[in-house]
Amino acid sequence: MAVPPPAAEIESHRGYLMRVAQLQLRDRESAEDAVQETLLAALAARDGFSGRSSLKTWLTGILKHKIVDAIRRRQREPRATASFEEELDLDDFDGLFRSNGAWDTPPADWGDPVAALDRREFLDILDFCLDKLPPNTGRVFMMREVMELETDEICKELAITANNLWVILYRARVSLRQCLEQNWFAGTPAR
Amino acid sequence: MLSCREASRLLSRMQDEELPPLRRFMLKMHLTACDGCTRFKAQLEFLREAMQRYRA
Secondary structure (H helix, E strand, O other): OOOOOOHHHHHOOHHHHHHHHHHHHOOHHHHHHHHHHHHHHHHHHHHHOOOOOOHHHHHHHHHHHHHHHHHHHHHOOOOOOOOHHHHOOOHHHHHHEOOOOOEOOOOOOOOOHHHHHHOHHHHHHHHHHHHHOOHHHHHHHHHHHOOOOOHHHHHHHHOOOHHHHHHHHHHHHHHHHHHHHHHOHHHOOOO | OOOHHHHHHHHHHOOOOOOOHHHHHHHHHHHHHOHHHHHHHHHHHHHHHHHHHHHO
């Protein structure tokens, strides 16, 4: 049986949880609420922490539920999906491809990118790139990749079609790919 | 024949669900002939791995 994590150790993850919640919810106040609820729930349930996963993973799991609750609450507000429309239009991606549909500038050779994952600076760049995504795009991408919701769950939560979801995730991935290439991999020599 | 524009969309979609057989076949054909899309595919897979690290 693992020793329950001390309150201070749980609290020490507040900054990380806040970053995830804020990226996800795009609203400081609801992010703070979700994190606060998460920390309280974690303190109340810390005897049940098995130590099989890392504390951070366990906390992120709790946060996930609090975020979904917050998104669900927000869906009931009338202005919830107001700005989805403009992120569904891929006109601004036209420049990526020539008129025949071929890459204008094909993706570069990133060499062996996995090595970058051990670099703190790389994760900072990733953070920076995530922050630059349009709000709904960032939110949906985090639901998919950090909270690992299935696509039908996301569509249901946000009341959007599968087609809308593919467009949004495509926008997120293409933008992130480009941002990482410009800010990190540009210096990687081609092999 | 798929264009890179279409192939890149299918490669993103493939991260979320299994593609219908015909699309999968067309994509495979495209990838054998296209270095840009082959890199794009590897980079999307890397991005997923990076997000797992970001979360951990």
